[in-house]
Amino acid sequence: MNLSQQSDQSVKVRPARESRRSFWLQYLSLFSSLGTLLCCALPSVLVLFGLGATVASLLSSVPWLVALSRHKNWTFAIAGLLIASNFVYVYGVAPRLRTRTEQCAPGEEACVATARISTAVLWVSAAVYVIGFFVAYVLGPIFVWIDRSG
Numbered sequence: 001m002n003l004s005q006q007s008d009q010s011v012k013v014r015p016a017r018e019s020r021r022s023f024w025l026q027y028l029s030l031f032s033s034l035g036t037l038l039c040c041a042l043p044s045v046l047v048l049f050g051l052g053a054t055v056a057s058l059l060s061s062v063p064w065l066v067a068l069s070r071h072k073n074w075t076f077a078i079a080g081l082l083i084a085s086n087f088v089y090v091y092g093v094a095p096r097l098r099t100r101t102e103q104c105a106p107g108e109e110a111c112v113a114t115a116r117i118s119t120a121v122l123w124v125s126a127a128v129y130v131i132g133f134f135v136a137y138v139l140g141p142i143f144v145w146i147d148r149s150g
Contacts, residue, residue, distance in 0.1 A: 083125055090122050
């Protein structure tokens, strides 16, 4: 096997590895943002709407949420890091890999659909994270400020 055949083979292997890495990065960012929503935002919103009994039954049936909320700073930090790294990958690394490896021709339907799905999952993850962050860290101080000023 000469050098040109070897480099062609390494180019074909690399996209599969990058695709797997992209899948796991998106998977982790989505579920870490859902974890932040479940541990911190959902119970706060339920209590806000007067559904404290629902929160009590939720915490009795899913006790690991208590441990997750005790470490909410780490949960939010790790989820934010994963989502930020996924943004870097989707908008920075993946387009360069597609053009460099020439695996996806411009306008190829399968690649366009996959990129669209990846981008949608990323933005949903980011929206869930922002909602969770707002409820866990911003909403409480706003209510305290409103209560003191009124």
